[in-house]
Amino acid sequence: MKKNRNVGIIGVGQSVYSSHREEVNQPEMIHEAVVEALKHAGMTIDDVDCIVHGNMELFEMIHQPDLWHTIGIGSYGKETLRITTGGTTGATLCCAADYLVSSGLHDVVLAIGFEKLQEGHTTGGITNMADPLWARQLQTGALTGMTAAQVIEEFGEERAKKAAMKYRIIMDKHAMKNPKAHRRLGLEFDQADDLMVNSPALVGELRMIHMCSQSDGACAVIFASEEKAKQFRKQPAWIKDHITVHREESFCAFGDAPVVYSHRYAAEKLFERNGIKNPRKEIDMFEMYDPSSWWGLDWLRQFLLFEGDEHLKMVENDEITIDGAFPVNPSGGVTASNPIGATAMVRVAEAALQIMGEAGEHQVKKTVNQALASGFGGTLWTVLFLLTRKVPR
């Protein structure tokens, strides 16, 4: 990607993620994240030039929430842009902030993603996406058991189920180290067999325990030009590159064309143009938008461009744990916390914190020189971010 100038992440703020935030309304909840991000960056709102704001359309039944949220989020008197691209919103906001700074339009941009899922009706909102003539009456929402069935078919029921459950328990162990995480269940590996049978089934082998939460929460990330970033933070997390890949809405518009994973396509392109030959070795950690443990497991294969069962082995051999060779989601990931409009931004934010070495209790032990963060959204959209410790050349 051709960039006019480098952009660094210099401040990260997150509200506490929870199933119910009755004690705060939307702007009040966002205010928590904004204040924390400003404090983290060591700046005041006066240092911010522009605000990009987003969440899922229709999920809380609030029209133009960015205008209402002016109260409390710092956008009063500033340039503000609202962006909504479904589940990828949070990551797209990061792309927009990067564009706004790298282009030279602004020096400091505050990106805000939020969601209060308990206030809305996600299936109602998502159903609006479908073509009104061909699909809307048939569409059901966000759950699918397809991936579980595919993994089971390819690798056998026992191994597949065990790997998915182990992935889930690793994520929970990570979430236990993250005080902001929503679901911190305290799962142990010896509960795996029990959970595989007793967790309520949602669709096929996709069970409640595998699925992401519905969370309330907000995330705020501050992006700055190289010059400004260096003024405010000794070690910013630099944006090396990012890529956005979309698929068509219904998977069938192009006839019998083979299903292309937007994840794999995005990773191939991103690695190629950044000279990454062996992502598993060259990337130090990965914050993945993993809406369920089945998807997390399967997408590891897509993002790391594996063909065989390497992704299963990485889970089986504890390679994806916080202390492993390739830590995945030290924050606990999306199965722990999922305030959708913020979720994809949290991936970028958490990867940035890892590079800065400021993730707290869930900081990975090794130095993170290069981190990957992914966003995911409706009909398999992917946004993939590459962050670095060194200023990109």
Place this chain on the structure above:
Amino acid sequence: MSTAISDSFVVQGKLALPYQYFAGRTGSRFIISLRDEKKIRGLKCDKCGKIFVPPRASCETCIVDISENWVDVKNTGVVTGFTIIRYKEPHQLMEPPYILGLIKLDGADTPLAHIVKGVALSKMETGLKVKAVFAKKTTGSIMDIDHFQVLDDKPKFEMGYSYDELEIGMSASFTKTISETDVYLFAGISGDFNPMHMNEEFAKMTPFGTRIAHGALPQSLIAPVLGMKLPGLGTVIPEITVRFKRPTYFGDTITAMGEVVEKLEKKRWVRMELRWTNQKDELVAEGSCLAIPPMPFNK
């Protein structure tokens, strides 16, 4: 599915989008004070001094947490903007037409949207004073205030001229025809049943040759001038002197006139010259009075 074009479908759809809304601690406290105490409270930013009603947990310009800084505001306020709802749709709380106003409560800096009642739609304007009318039954919502009632800000009585408004040369008058009935009623009021006013046969023997009105009857016609016109309502007359020049016969039309001739700066009183004339423009009486112009008093 129907359409004006016969070969193209129009899909009629309806999606239910249920939601709930978490009012938060700040919003809830506001509603609780309405519900339990019938009190309207706001949040004050100590940095810029702004008082927010409805309350905001943080000041939008100062970006500081103000969520514990509650202050009472008045139940009265001023309409800063309004619209008249004339269309009907199922989500409305009441039958149109009705007024939706923005009300800046006394003590608050930001306006609250609510229903305004108590004024004709054609008379609705910004700047009207309103007062909250609380709902008889609580719903734990902003509708615990049923509406805002327009206060009749205009005084019920048009008060007379104040000392400062009065100018030398200002004049006013009152005219009335004196009938036999007036005279007889005045006799009843005063107890003066003197036959020169009552008995024509007796009156023929007097120098006037016929019945005349009591002197105080035309004189009293100056009262509506001074008390209701100039200076007008609120005036006190501490002194009045009259010299009678001509009798008033039954059927005469008397004009009582007063004119400001002097402003007594020290006392803030005025001196007025008084004249009574009949239909022939003959002088019936003349005199003068002191008048204490109206001072502001509790309406």
